[in-house]
Amino acid sequence: MIDLYAAGTSNGMRARIALEECGLAYNFHPINLDQGENLTPQFLAMNPVGQIPVMVDHEGPGGKPVTISQSSAILLYCAEKSGKHLPKGAAARPAFLQARRKLLTGPPL
Numbered sequence: 001m002i003d004l005y006a007a008g009t010s011n012g013m014r015a016r017i018a019l020e021e022c023g024l025a026y027n028f029h030p031i032n033l034d035q036g037e038n039l040t041p042q043f044l045a046m047n048p049v050g051q052i053p054v055m056v057d058h059e060g061p062g063g064k065p066v067t068i069s070q071s072s073a074i075l076l077y078c079a080e081k082s083g084k085h086l087p088k089g090a091a092a093r094p095a096f097l098q099a100r101r102k103l104l105t106g107p108p109l
């Protein structure tokens, strides 16, 4: 099972949409940023930066748990785990990541 710790911000929703679109089952744990729930010792143990979203997959690669922060890293993980949305070809995958990077971090369109 996957646990997602997030809030209703754009980065939090991006991670949640990725899990939904990839068809991965998960438990959603809302984090109230206004109340500092991202700064508790429990949360900081998952992400020392103290930012949402954080995803814990208790059945990661090799059956071992894995913790991932950063919404774009969560997108990639979901795509890899589900085998959806991410092309596998040697040229197609970089082309996809190039387009994705422009959408996520590029200058305003």
Ligand SMILES: N[C@@H](CCC(=O)N[C@@H](CS)C(=O)NCC(=O)O)C(=O)O
Pocket (backbone or CB within 6 Å): 009, 010, 011, 012, 033, 038, 050, 051, 052, 053, 069, 070, 071, 072
């Ligand atoms: N680059 C990160 C940014 C994460 C981020 O900025 N999270 C914000 C909410 S959207 C947060 O946790 N803010 C609380 C804080 O920094 O104390 C990502 O894409 O996940």
